[in-house]
Structures are given as C-alpha cells and as structure tokens.
Amino acid sequence: MIRTLYIDELNELRTCDSPYDMEGTAKWLWVDLSEPTAHENLLLSQYFHFHPLSIEDAVSVRQRPKYKEYDDYLFFVFHAIDLKTMLPEEIDVFINSSMVVTYHKEHSEEVDKVWNSVICKRANEKLTTAEVMYRTLDAIVDNYFPFVYELEDKVFSFEDQHSVDISTEELIEETFDLREDLLIIRRTVLPMKDLVYRLLEGRIMELSKKQKIFLHHINDHLVKQAEMIDSSREMTADIRDNYISLNSFKMNNIxxxxxxxxxxxxxxxxxxxxxxxxxxxxxxxxxxxxxxxxxxxxxxxxxxxxxxxxxxxxx
Incomplete structure (x- = not known):
C-alpha cells in the first residue's frame, strides 16, 4: 500500500495515494510504502531514482540498524519490535531536505502514529522531513519499553519461585528462554543506540538545537533500555549459577x-x-x-x- 502526504505550492497539506497523483509541485513530500507489492517497489527506482544498493537493502535483505550516505539523500535502517512475535521489524527511511520515504514490509504502528500526528498539525506549523524521521525513531524506541519491562518483570518473578516446587531443570530451561528473549532485544537496542549516538554527535547530518534536544531524549531512553537489558542478563546469569550451585550443594550433601x-x-x-x-x-x-x-x-x-x-x- 502506498500513501502520500505533501505540501503544495499554496502551503496546504494534502494527501493522495501515489506521488503520481499529486496536484502541482510538492514543496515537501512524505511517501509511505507499507507492505508493498513488487509493482509498488518500482516506485523507489522509477519515481525517486534511488541508488540500486539502497533499494536492494530495503527490498531484499534484512539489515541491522545503520545508515548510508548517497549523493542527494540519506538512507537509514531502523528496527522496531513486534510485541506479539517478539521479532524485529525493519523500517527503512530515505530522506533529504524536502523528501522522506518510509518503507516497511510489515504494518507499522509507529509510522501510523507519526503519520496521524502530521496530518493533525496546524497549517502554520513548520514541518520538516527530519522531524518525521525523528518522531518515527522516537515512536520506535518508546515501543521497546513494554518488551523490556515485561522481560524485567519475568526476571524479578524468579525470586518468587524459591518457595514454589519447581525443578532445577525446568527453572534452567526458563532462564535460557528468557536470556534468548533478552538477546533478541539487545541485538536491536545496541545498534540503534550506536546509530542515535552518531546522529547526536553530528557525524551524519547537521542538527538544530531543537533536534539535538529531541535526539538526547531518544538517546536517554536507549541508554536506559540497554542498562535494563544488561542488568536483566546479569540477573538471569546469577539465578542460573545460584540454582546450579544449590543443586550441586544438595547433591553433595546426599x-x-x-x-x-x-x-x-x-x-x-x-x-x-x-x-x-x-x-x-x-x-x-x-x-x-x-x-x-x-x-x-x-x-x-x-x-x-x-x-x-x-x-x-x-x-
């Protein structure tokens, strides 16, 4: 599905399906490709003329969070987390000063949230493509928290199992399952944290004071999430080692x-x-x-x- 949001020559915010359907020239353009078909993928090359390598990264191969700089645009790869499947979902962003294209093979609640907020903006509010990207990034990072908090609650719940009749084998199995989930979110959060840090340090694009404040906010969330994940991993390791030691102690006594x-x-x-x-x-x-x-x-x-x-x- 393709949807298009643009500002025309009269500074009016308009929507249409395809950028081919726009009336007149767009001063500002956002095209969102959600669960696109093979035919809709042609828009990337035939309308926007993006570099074939960036199109290949977006369409064919699942990438880690990263960015690439091309002649007239920047290409970003973000990872969201599906709370139902607990698997990463890739969101690709092509951006320059007047155009932003978001591409995702799965439906994205984060992109929908930003899309609706942009539509609801007042006409006299200044809108930039960078703001769309940062708000999308912020929504993605905020949606990590439910997953991180849920895993942290599971770790703390192990303390209550001291009084429950649970075998060491069963507990070790649950611990390894939990560590696997922590590894999944860690593989997403740490590369995203590194990407935001490089953005914040101005190594990728020029930032205004307002944008730096916004990125500091996102970076703080990622730092907190990374610390919570590392803390949970350490706790699961301690729980595993403690139960193995306790089991060995009981066996030695016997x-x-x-x-x-x-x-x-x-x-x-x-x-x-x-x-x-x-x-x-x-x-x-x-x-x-x-x-x-x-x-x-x-x-x-x-x-x-x-x-x-x-x-x-x-x-």
Missing part, C-alpha cells in the same frame, strides 16, 4: 550422607561376612554368648563411628 552410612555399615558387613563363612572350626560359633557378643560389637562400632563423625561435624 552423597556425603550416603557415604557416611556406607562407612558405618562396612565393618558390620565385614563381621557378618566372616561369621557367615561355612568353616567347621570356628570357635565363636559354639560359644553360648557369641550371638549377643557380635550384636554388641556391631552396635558399639556403629555408635562409635557416629560419635566420631558428629565430633568432626561431618553431618
């Missing part, structure tokens, strides 16, 4: 108790084995108090070893 029982019964087994042999000449077998003496000896050995182990604080 092995220690079993070992102590085995050591206690080893001399008793030896005594039982000796007197269970079928030799004819065994004087103790015909002794009147032999059975009682063997029982007292085994009980004495057991109690003595238990006393010794307790004194050593082995259990």
């Amino acid at each position: 092995m220690k108790i079993l070992t102590i029982y085995s050591v206690i019964f080893m001399p008793l087994t030896l005594i039982a084995g000796i007197y269970g042999m079928n030799f004819d000449v065994m004087p103790e077998l015909h002794w009147k108090y032999g059975y009682l003496a063997v029982w007292l000896l085994m009980i004495g050995i057991s109690l003595g070893m238990i006393y010794y182990f307790k004194k050593k604080k082995w259990f």
